[in-house]
Amino acid sequence: MVQDGYSLLLPSGLLDFFSILKVEETATQIKIYLEEKNTMDNPVLESKGFYPSSLVNDFPVRGKSLVLELRARRWINKETGEYVRRDLGLVAQGTRITQEFATFLKGIHGHHGSEL
Numbered sequence: 001m002v003q004d005g006y007s008l009l010l011p012s013g014l015l016d017f018f019s020i021l022k023v024e025e026t027a028t029q030i031k032i033y034l035e036e037k038n039t040m041d042n043p044v045l046e047s048k049g050f051y052p053s054s055l056v057n058d059f060p061v062r063g064k065s066l067v068l069e070l071r072a073r074r075w076i077n078k079e080t081g082e083y084v085r086r087d088l089g090l091v092a093q094g095t096r097i098t099q100e101f102a103t104f105l106k107g108i109h110g111h112h113g114s115e116l
Contacts, residue, residue, distance in 0.1 A: 006032055009061055010068070017088060018070065029065045036073040036086070045075040051085060 006023050007015055010032070018034040025031075038047045051072045058066045075084050 006030070009058070009066060010034075011058065014088075017086065021071075025064075027064075029067060030061060031067045031069060033069045033071070035071045038073065040075060040086070044077055044079050045084065046078055048074050048076045048083070050074060 006020060009030070014034070017039075018036050021033040021035050023030065023032050036050075040047070051074055053069050053071045056068045056070060058068055060066060072085050075086070076082070077084060
């Protein structure tokens, strides 16, 4: 049940596709381990294991960094034999941070006023 509280820290909709495996918390970091669910609406695609885990940074929480360790499934297209992955648009292009966090940082960087 403790892991349920951590779900509030995750990007909206992420738990539609991923399950929380475990959470590790230290004095400086919260690390949430997530694994992609074996659900795909396309009968041509079949799960064939996982890609190596990816680390993604998200909004800091109460002075601690928040790291998501994502374990994405490898799907094989049974008609073409090609491996594919689901693109949820979670990670900002060219970064290791969530799209939401990148948008937030971009807003601060472009902000020229004195208040935040």
